[in-house]
Amino acid sequence: MRLLRAFTDRKKSPLPEPVSEMLLVAGEEVSLTFKRHAAARRFTLRLSRDGKGFVMTMPRRASMMDARAFARKSQDWMERALSRRTKPVEVEEGAVIMLRGVEHRIVATGKARGHVVHDAEAKLIHVPGAPNHMRRRLLDWLKAEAAHDLDVASTKYALAMGTSFRKLNVRDQKSRWGSCSTDGVLNYSWRLVLAPGFVLDYVAAHEVAHLREMNHSFRFWRLVLKHCPDSHNAKVWLKLYGNRLHALR
Secondary structure, three states: OHHHHHHHHHHOOOOOOOEEEEEEEOOEEEEEEEEEEOOOOOOEEEEOOOOOEEEEEEEOOOOHHHHHHHHHHOHHHHHHHHHOOOOOEOOOOOOEEEEOOEEEEEEEOOOOOOOOEEEOOOOEEEEOOOHHHHHHHHHHHHHHHHHHHHHHHHHHHHHHHOOOOOEEEEEOOOOOOEEEOOOOEEEEEHHHHHOOHHHHHHHHHHHHHOOOOOOOOHHHHHHHHHHOOOHHHHHHHHHHHHHHHHOEO
């Protein structure tokens, strides 16, 4: 009985915090974050969402020496991944950005004051203010739009799933699109407003479902799929194109 308890406690012990190191890939210094996962059975590499480095998922008890050896063997793959990165998009007059999955062009109004105006038909976003204030004004507007869309979607799913949330935050999260705390706080990446609507909708359904099931059990996925049948397509879209949402600087 004592041995069984010791084994159970060891299985439930928290995972170590991720460790980041810098390495040189194709002449570029990038970060490599080693992240242990309880269910991982092998080493896997992916480009980080901001395109500035890599994330390696590794088994709970794998050694750092083996992890670094895997990184060295993957140099060619990392070079190709860096070469395929989406180029950064700077906020400036004439730049093209995504908004709800549709390309829009940024237009400076030339006026010192005023509000950001979205012309959906012409696919234009009119931004007032001096050029050095354009980025802040546009990002503030995008965050407000994201907060609105996510509040609407989260409220819809909370009502449908028979639950409620206490608070909703939008942030520039790098490692996840959303999260749900045990005290009913929903956190989302504001960059979801750049993605097609069905993607934002899925992330909201996913996080609200955690208010009922704080896990990824069969019951959790049954709840998500019941209320958001387009979940699979949204997950595929995020896997294929999610990095593009971090191109906007």
